[in-house]
Amino acid sequence: AQTVTQSQPEMSVQEAETVTLSCTYDTSENNYYLFWYKQPPSRQMILVIRQEAYKQQNATENRFSVNFQKAAKSFSLKISDSQLGDTAMYFCAFMKSHSGGSNYKLTFGKGTLLTVNP
Amino acid sequence: GAGVSQSPSNKVTEKGKDVELRCDPISGHTALYWYRQSLGQGLEFLIYFQGNSAPDKSGLPSDRFSAERTGGSVSTLTIQRTQQEDSAVYLCASSYGARELFFGEGSRLTVL
Numbered sequence: 001a002q003t004v005t006q007s008q009p010e011m012s013v014q015e016a017e018t019v020t021l022s023c024t025y026d027t028s029e030n031n032y033y034l035f036w037y038k039q040p041p042s043r044q045m046i047l048v049i050r051q052e053a054y055k056q057q058n059a060t061e062n063r064f065s066v067n068f069q070k071a072a073k074s075f076s077l078k079i080s081d082s083q084l085g086d087t088a089m090y091f092c093a094f095m096k097s098h099s100g101g102s103n104y105k106l107t108f109g110k111g112t113l114l115t116v117n118p
Numbered sequence: 119g120a121g122v123s124q125s126p127s128n129k130v131t132e133k134g135k136d137v138e139l140r141c142d143p144i145s146g147h148t149a150l151y152w153y154r155q156s157l158g159q160g161l162e163f164l165i166y167f168q169g170n171s172a173p174d175k176s177g178l179p180s181d182r183f184s185a186e187r188t189g190g191s192v193s194t195l196t197i198q199r200t201q202q203e204d205s206a207v208y209l210c211a212s213s214y215g216a217r218e219l220f221f222g223e224g225s226r227l228t229v230l
Contacts, residue, residue: 035218035219042223043207043223043224044221044223045209045211045219045221046221047218047219050217050218091160091161104149104166104168104213104215105151105163105166105174106151106163106211106219107163108153108160108161108163109160110159110160111160
C-alpha cells in the first residue's frame with residue numbers, strides 16, 4: 001500500500017516570503033502522479049499543482065512550484081511571494097497509474113496547516 | 119451544474135439513526151470518490167467508483183457504511199445506525215481518468 005507523509009503539521013510564513021512544504025511517499029510503483037491540494041477554511045479542496053512521475057521537469061504554476069526527487073520519493077511544494085489568501089491546509093497526494101487498468105485511487109497525507117502572517 | 123454538488127451541507131442526527139449523503143458529480147466524469155475528514159485528520163479514503171467496474175470498497179470502515187452510484191452519475195453514501203465516531207466531513211470528488219479530482223464542499227455530519 002502507498003503511504004504519504006507530511007512531517008510538518010503546521011507552518012507559518014510572513015507575507016511576501018517563500019515557504020516550502022515537505023512531502024515524502026512510499027511506493028514500489030514506477031509510474032504514478034503526485035498532487036498538492038489546498039483546503040482553505042471554506043472547506044473546498046482545490047488542486048494547486050500536479051506532477052507526472054515520468055517527467056523529470058518540476059511542475060510550476062505561477063507562484064507554486066515543486067521539487068520532485070523521484071529517487072528520494074520526495075515531493076515538496078514551494079510557495080513564493082506568499083499571500084494572505086494562501087492560508088490553508090495543504091495536502092500532498094499520490095495516485096498510482098495502472099497500465100491497462102482504471103483504478104485511480106488517491107492517497108492523501110495528513111496535511112500541513114499554513115498560516116501567512118501580514 | 120458546473121461543479122460537484124453535495125447534500126446536505128450539514129446534517130445533525132441522533133445516535134442509532136440512518137443517514138444518506140448525496141453526491142452529484144461533474145457531468146462526464148467517470149470516476150467518483152468518497153473521503154472522510156475528521157477534525158484534525160487527513161482525508162480517509164472510503165470508496166471509489168470507476169465507470170462500470172466493481173467499486174473499490176476497501177476503505178469502508180464497517181458494514182454500517184455502504185454506497186451506490188446509480189446510472190454512472192449520482193452517488194449516495196449511507197451510514198446505518200450512526201455512532202458518534204462517524205461525526206466528520208464527508209467529501210465527494212469526481213474525475214476523468216488520472217487527472218485532477220474535483221471536490222464538492224462536503225457534508226458535515228454530527229452524531230449526537
